[in-house]
Amino acid sequence: MKKILIVGATSTIANACARLWASDGSEFFLVARGEQKLQQTCADLRARGARVAVPYIMDASDSALYPDMLKQCLETLHTVDICLIAYGTLPDQSACEQDVELAMAEFANNASTVIALLTLVANQMAAQRSGTLAVISSVAGDRGRPSNYVYGSAKAAVSSFCEGLRARLFKSGVHVITIKPGFVDTPMTQGLALPAFLVAQPEAVARRIVAGIERKVAVLYVPRFWSWIMFLIRALPQPLFKRLNL
Amino acid sequence: MVVTVSIPLTSWGRYPAELQAAHPCAWRNDLDDQMLRVTDEHGSTLPFGNGRSYGDSCLAESDHVLHLRPLNRFIEANWQTGEICAEAGVTLGEVLELSVPRGWFLQVTPGTRHVTLGGAVANDVHGKNHHCRGTFAHSVLRFGLHRSGQSPMVCSPTENPQWFAATLGGLGLTGVISWVSIRLRRIQSSRIDTTRVRFGRLSEFFALSTELDASHEYSVAWIDCLAMGAALGRGVITVGDHSEHGVLETPPGRVMNIPARPPISLVNRFMVGIFNRCYWHLQPAGRKNRTVAYSPFFYPLDSIEHWNRIYGRKGFQQFQCVIPQSVAEDALAQLLNVIAHSAMGSFLAVLKRCGDIASPGLLSFPMPGTSLALDFPQNRALSDTLLPRLDAIVHEAGGRLYPAKDAHMSARDFQRAYPAWEQLEAMRDPVLMSHFWQRVTR
Numbered sequence: 001m002k003k004i005l006i007v008g009a010t011s012t013i014a015n016a017c018a019r020l021w022a023s024d025g026s027e028f029f030l031v032a033r034g035e036q037k038l039q040q041t042c043a044d045l046r047a048r049g050a051r052v053a054v055p056y057i058m059d060a061s062d063s064a065l066y067p068d069m070l071k072q073c074l075e076t077l078h079t080v081d082i083c084l085i086a087y088g089t090l091p092d093q094s095a096c097e098q099d100v101e102l103a104m105a106e107f108a109n110n111a112s113t114v115i116a117l118l119t120l121v122a123n124q125m126a127a128q129r130s131g132t133l134a135v136i137s138s139v140a141g142d143r144g145r146p147s148n149y150v151y152g153s154a155k156a157a158v159s160s161f162c163e164g165l166r167a168r169l170f171k172s173g174v175h176v177i178t179i180k181p182g183f184v185d186t187p188m189t190q191g192l193a194l195p196a197f198l199v200a201q202p203e204a205v206a207r208r209i210v211a212g213i214e215r216k217v218a219v220l221y222v223p224r225f226w227s228w229i230m231f232l233i234r235a236l237p238q239p240l241f242k243r244l245n246l
Numbered sequence: 247m248v249v250t251v252s253i254p255l256t257s258w259g260r261y262p263a264e265l266q267a268a269h270p271c272a273w274r275n276d277l278d279d280q281m282l283r284v285t286d287e288h289g290s291t292l293p294f295g296n297g298r299s300y301g302d303s304c305l306a307e308s309d310h311v312l313h314l315r316p317l318n319r320f321i322e323a324n325w326q327t328g329e330i331c332a333e334a335g336v337t338l339g340e341v342l343e344l345s346v347p348r349g350w351f352l353q354v355t356p357g358t359r360h361v362t363l364g365g366a367v368a369n370d371v372h373g374k375n376h377h378c379r380g381t382f383a384h385s386v387l388r389f390g391l392h393r394s395g396q397s398p399m400v401c402s403p404t405e406n407p408q409w410f411a412a413t414l415g416g417l418g419l420t421g422v423i424s425w426v427s428i429r430l431r432r433i434q435s436s437r438i439d440t441t442r443v444r445f446g447r448l449s450e451f452f453a454l455s456t457e458l459d460a461s462h463e464y465s466v467a468w469i470d471c472l473a474m475g476a477a478l479g480r481g482v483i484t485v486g487d488h489s490e491h492g493v494l495e496t497p498p499g500r501v502m503n504i505p506a507r508p509p510i511s512l513v514n515r516f517m518v519g520i521f522n523r524c525y526w527h528l529q530p531a532g533r534k535n536r537t538v539a540y541s542p543f544f545y546p547l548d549s550i551e552h553w554n555r556i557y558g559r560k561g562f563q564q565f566q567c568v569i570p571q572s573v574a575e576d577a578l579a580q581l582l583n584v585i586a587h588s589a590m591g592s593f594l595a596v597l598k599r600c601g602d603i604a605s606p607g608l609l610s611f612p613m614p615g616t617s618l619a620l621d622f623p624q625n626r627a628l629s630d631t632l633l634p635r636l637d638a639i640v641h642e643a644g645g646r647l648y649p650a651k652d653a654h655m656s657a658r659d660f661q662r663a664y665p666a667w668e669q670l671e672a673m674r675d676p677v678l679m680s681h682f683w684q685r686v687t688r
């Protein structure tokens with residue numbers, strides 16, 4: 001039984017993780033933008049065994065709303081054992097190249113707001129001297145690829161931020177796990193032309209994430225084979241990398 | 247190989263091999279828009295659950311299906327009354343995972359737990375307890391039905407009863423089922439007390455099933471479809487009941503996986519001959535009592551993930567018929583004789599006595615009588631020679647075939663066996679159409 005805060009609770013990956021935690025009778029404070037979807041998610045988790053599942057409607061792109069949300073969360077759960085940050089958007093790269101506003105908004109959505117949220121929750125966990133911050137970053141953050149570098153650079157910022165935060169909070173007994181999924185069969189990747197064998201099912205991804213959180217892994221590639229793919233991609237020298245249209 | 251993320255779907259038998267483009271639907275509120283969008287773009291569609299229908303009843307005429315498996319949330323679970331309400335894409339296995347530890351079980355379950363609630367309603371599935379509990383319909387309290395251009399309906403025996411009846415066994419054609427509410431039954435233990443008895447010929451099966459069905463909730467028989475002459479119709483009958491004592495536990499997940507599809511079927515005369523002979527002879531001659539977990543009892547094949555792949559690239563067809571009781575023994579002897587001489591059958595041949603509890607479903611398959619189900623690797627001889635001969639025997643006996651398993655029955659046989667088909671056609675949502683329905687209503 002754990003006390004769990006999820007921001008982006010209606011995302012496919014977060015939802016699959018929550019179902020696994022629900023079977024142990026965990027308590028949830030679930031944050032998302034869409035009210036109906038969030039209500040349906042809460043009802044599902046309660047039926048699956050969650051002792052508590054409280055919905056909280058919030059648009060995560062507005063970081064001014066975070067302190068109230070966290071206050072409400074603590075009134076409900078009192079402490080937070082796991083905070084899973086799972087919201088994000090996949091920007092249209094070519095549109096971002098032509099539109100500064102759009103590029104900045106996408107960067108904020110995927111990076112700045114996550115940093116704001118992490119800062120707040122980290123201080124709470126440091127005060128309670130326990131807890132795990134689980135952040136969904138991406139394999140895309142490992143290298144700035146021409147096809148996807150707005151998203152990639154935002155995720156790179158999140159990954160680096162997490163690395164620093166992990167070292168800072170280590171002494172307080174708080175753990176930070178950076179989760180780097182590859183392609184997962186979710187609405188985010190729908191309609192992308194992808195090789196079928198690279199696309200993982202959310203349930204399998206969630207099992208690995210929940211186990212990784214349990215084992216206090218620092219950086220978790222999901223599925224595991226992405227650590228090898230990204231090892232090779234990181235090893236590509238610049239003269240070659242810039243000529244490949246990855 | 248580059249495909250879109252939504253991997254194309256097929257039916258369980260992979261015959262006919264019409265790949266279905268999946269349009270996933272993950273939220274109840276998006277269902278109407280999604281349905282409208284797909285039918286605008288592709289003319290018509292069909293709801294698709296977890297792809298456990300064997301033939302073409304789950305394939306959309308447009309080859310663009312509304313994929314409802316992602317619609318898999320529970321809505322409410324009342325563990326005092328055993329009433330469960332869940333979205334249509336929740337599988338029976340997912341229901342059991344929650345309900346068994348709390349002392350509840352499905353009233354009726356088919357031979358796989360991987361079917362969705364929506365699929366169980368649309369095919370009005372039945373199980374090993376048909377002789378005393380009837381079909382899945384009897385556990386359905388109500389469901390939500392979305393028809394194009396209408397607001398969603400709630401259907402139950404008292405609300406919109408005509409739509410309730412048409413949708414049970416309605417093959418997904420009357421509308422899209424969005425959620426289903428069912429009533430579970432109490433169990434004291436998750437284990438099953440079973441008794442196995444070997445029988446040497448078909449007439450012994452009828453004697454045994456008459457004797458045992460009366461005193462046991464679950465009853466099913468495996469038969470050696472290659473045995474001929476005096477041994478025609480030999481097999482093993484297994485009966486069972488929920489144990490009164492013991493633990494309540496969910497079984498471990500899958501045990502084995504068939505990782506790839508071989509180019510040709512691994513099921514052939516040679517393999518089946520050896521397997522069937524060994525299996526029958528290894529059964530003790532006397533009655534054997536055992537208590538087993540519920541999963542190997544109800545779902546033996548679920549322990550082999552992707553078992554349909556053993557039939558190779560061409561896939562397979564299942565032939566399942568039910569023959570009225572008065573002529574069952576005769577007709578089944580003829581069927582088994584033809585099958586044994588063709589030497590085309592497989593290990594999986596099942597006999598089951600159906601009871602006389604009528605389903606409210608317009609197009610429900612079971613009738614009082616005996617049902618025979620078996621799988622055949624797909625090949626030309628099957629389609630051209632064997633199936634027409636079997637169909638003729640079923641027709642003669644006044645029996646019928648099971649649409650959920652079918653990929654071949656003629657329009658003539660279908661229309662004679664399911665006289666209510668015209669009623670269903672009149673109630674069909676005009677934007678929903680399957681390959682099956684097109685084939686049998688022409």
